[in-house]
Amino acid sequence: MEKILKKSDLGKWVGKLSAFDCYAPTKENDHWEFNQVTYLDSLPEDYTQVNVPLKKVVLPNREVLFNFEDNRNGGPHIQEVLPEEKEVVVFGVRGCDARGVALLSKIFSESSPDIYFERRKNQLYVVGLSCYPLPGDNCFCLSVGGGPFSTQGMDILLSDIGRKYFVEVLTPKGEKLVELGWEFFAEPNDQDRQDRLRREKKAQEMFNLEIHEAEKKAGVLHHLFEDKIWKTESFRCLKCGICTYLCPTCHCFDIADELASPVPLQGKRVRVWDTCQFPDFTMHSSGHNPRPDKSSRLRQRIMHKFLYFVETYGEIMCTGCGRCVSKCPVGIDIVNILNRVESHEG
Numbered sequence: 001m002e003k004i005l006k007k008s009d010l011g012k013w014v015g016k017l018s019a020f021d022c023y024a025p026t027k028e029n030d031h032w033e034f035n036q037v038t039y040l041d042s043l044p045e046d047y048t049q050v051n052v053p054l055k056k057v058v059l060p061n062r063e064v065l066f067n068f069e070d071n072r073n074g075g076p077h078i079q080e081v082l083p084e085e086k087e088v089v090v091f092g093v094r095g096c097d098a099r100g101v102a103l104l105s106k107i108f109s110e111s112s113p114d115i116y117f118e119r120r121k122n123q124l125y126v127v128g129l130s131c132y133p134l135p136g137d138n139c140f141c142l143s144v145g146g147g148p149f150s151t152q153g154m155d156i157l158l159s160d161i162g163r164k165y166f167v168e169v170l171t172p173k174g175e176k177l178v179e180l181g182w183e184f185f186a187e188p189n190d191q192d193r194q195d196r197l198r199r200e201k202k203a204q205e206m207f208n209l210e211i212h213e214a215e216k217k218a219g220v221l222h223h224l225f226e227d228k229i230w231k232t233e234s235f236r237c238l239k240c241g242i243c244t245y246l247c248p249t250c251h252c253f254d255i256a257d258e259l260a261s262p263v264p265l266q267g268k269r270v271r272v273w274d275t276c277q278f279p280d281f282t283m284h285s286s287g288h289n290p291r292p293d294k295s296s297r298l299r300q301r302i303m304h305k306f307l308y309f310v311e312t313y314g315e316i317m318c319t320g321c322g323r324c325v326s327k328c329p330v331g332i333d334i335v336n337i338l339n340r341v342e343s344h345e346g
Contacts, residue, residue, distance in 0.1 A: 001169040003185040011041035013181035024091040043092045048136040053248040054097040058120040061273045070265040089125040095150030096321035100248025102153030128154040132203045138322030143211035148203035161195040211338050221307040234294035236330035241275040243324035249317050
């Protein structure tokens with residue numbers, strides 16, 4: 001379903017969504033973040049992407065799974081802590097972040113359902129914003145199956161066509177949001193559709209980075225497990241984890257018990273983000289570590305996204321957001337690495 005929404009009516013529409021918690025990109029110092037808003041009269045036109053991707057909404061960096069205590073009289077007691085039952089609308093989501101949640105769903109919903117992820121995902125409404133005219137300098141989503149007007153993982157996609165948005169309603173959730181403010185939406189005409197297509201074409205022409213034949217990398221990587229490129233490229237790595245924490249699809253986590261009191265026993269079990277780039281991520285209790293060096297950990301990150309996930313789910317587990325390229329403090333560049341393995345260079 002396609003609609004038109006005047007930019008001047010955006011705030012009125014959002015005002016009809018009072019039953020939801022609404023989030024939108026807001027500026028914090030020199031970067032953007034999704035923060036809760038009580039009123040939204042416009043979407044920013046000068047941001048490329050938020051700093052921390054949308055995955056934090058469905059897979060928080062820290063969440064309590066259950067509380068436990070031993071009250072001695074009644075014995076041990078465990079109380080599960082489930083996500084709050086509250087529907088959430090996030091506005092201004094870029095295609096790379098929405099696709100990230102869709103790819104995470106293959107792991108946390110389809111393969112082995114995770115009740116915490118599923119509840120948050122089911123309560124999430126994604127109102128995307130196409131990337132025009134601002135694809136970032138390090139964006140490469142076109143190489144991995146996405147694009148500046150990608151709709152994967154979205155309920156609604158808004159595309160700026162001047163004084164109004166071209167609205168693509170993609171799911172029943174999206175239809176629900178539009179119905180709540182039906183009086184603000186109109187039918188598009190042929191000129192509106194042409195404007196939307198013209199801007200998509202122009203946005204695609206603005207990309208600077210490309211992974212050459214990314215869909216074929218799995219076949220090449222099969223033969224490069226022991227290649228010296230991993231040692232060469234990982235030499236500068238600081239093991240900081242930025243590349244994975246800010247990735248829309250990286251989802252490694254650790255589970256730990258935090259004690260509030262040893263006697264009487266009280267505490268909570270928490271799930272927190274972790275990363276395969278940390279030295280102790282694969283450390284066994286015996287002391288053996290199957291990935292003991294930086295080269296094996298960098299290899300794992302790239303193999304997982306461009307080989308193992310492709311073999312299991314048929315899709316590349318990278319949305320081309322470019323955060324790992326932009327934010328790496330020592331300039332490790334996944335695009336450059338993958339373009340080099342194309343020719344088996346070490």
